[in-house]
Amino acid sequence: MSDSSRAQQRRDTQARILAEARTLFAERGYERTTIRAVAEQATVDPGLVMHYYGSKERLFVQATQDHSSPLPGGSADQVAEQLLDRLHQSLTDEPTASLALLRSMLTHPEAAREILNSARDHKDRISAAIPDDQADLRAALLSATLIGVVLGRHLVQLDHLADADPEQIIDILRPCVRSLTAADRP
Amino acid sequence: MSDSSRAQQRRDTQARILAEARTLFAERGYERTTIRAVAEQATVDPGLVMHYYGSKERLFVQATQDHSSPLPGGSADQVAEQLLDRLHQSLTDEPTASLALLRSMLTHPEAAREILNSARDHKDRISAAIPDDQADLRAALLSATLIGVVLGRHLVQLDHLADADPEQIIDILRPCVRSLTAADRP
């Protein structure tokens, strides 16, 4: 009854559309990605995309929904290491949904809101672990820095950063992150 | 002969168009900025914008042309301090042309190319000052970091970063930058 080939195929095409949308949003950003292009990539009619997702906006929201990893917490040392771990992961495999969000954040309000919220949550957890009166600012700088690195690697593709070994990047960045988390106190 | 009121008024309107274009490109990015909007802000007919600048593309190039500050150089210590100085400046007054470029870099190829070139020049000068075999990677990370901070402050407007005192930001960032320039060698 439930898993008739009809329902199955429906889920398949829906997933295919969503995957292609993710890719295109990540490659071109919100504005330059057209429903028609998504449909074409998914070998499907544009109308079907609308039928399933209602609007380009809703498609974007669904496509960029990320089952995000757990928020950091613990001591300053621990937080620093968790952040580096997570960065390592973002550097190794390309998190398409996040990249789509990042690429669109400067031109699409919805993406900006999403990034801002995500950054806020992160920041709160980080600043709680930092024993400093400027904890909030430090946490914000940490977010900005990490965003900058991921951006530079996957989207801007800065020379020598785009194709560098993640391990090396992490090693170089460790003192930097530790100084921001104040894990190394003066 | 040369400075007839005709020629003068022409230069005025050209400058006004360019200024409004800069602002709009910085606020909305390339795609969301329309020639019509620029014209309206400059209280001018859209056709005139085309007449003076030929195309939206050329208008963008002109608007984002930045008489950029001198490239860094010297010892690792000196480079670190120069970068912090320049960052301080970017944090204090909003460099509209650069912000326009930054906001558009993720969606507009021309902006991306420009940023990439600029970053490349920067990186070369920086990496030359760093006595390390990973100098290139370190320089790239430095660029990524600084881009991230400026982005986070002016465009994403991260909490606690958007309205922080530049001095404090610089102070917090100094150890971070010095660790990247390897000014503090192990």
Place this chain on the structure above:
DNA sequence: AGCCTCAGTCAACACCTGTAGAATGACCCG
């Protein structure tokens, strides 16, 4: 004064976009 240059405007074009709704046709159930 008279002409002509030129800053600036107007109307229109061709195109592309998101979106809506009717039409189609294959598949499943009774």
Place this chain on the structure above:
DNA sequence: CGGGTCATTCTACAGGTGTTGACTGAGGCT
């Protein structure tokens, strides 16, 4: 096997975009 459900497509529209070229009228030169 017949009928209806439902995934999918087709056609169309309304608005916005960059861009064009003809037009206008005030300013300055002779």
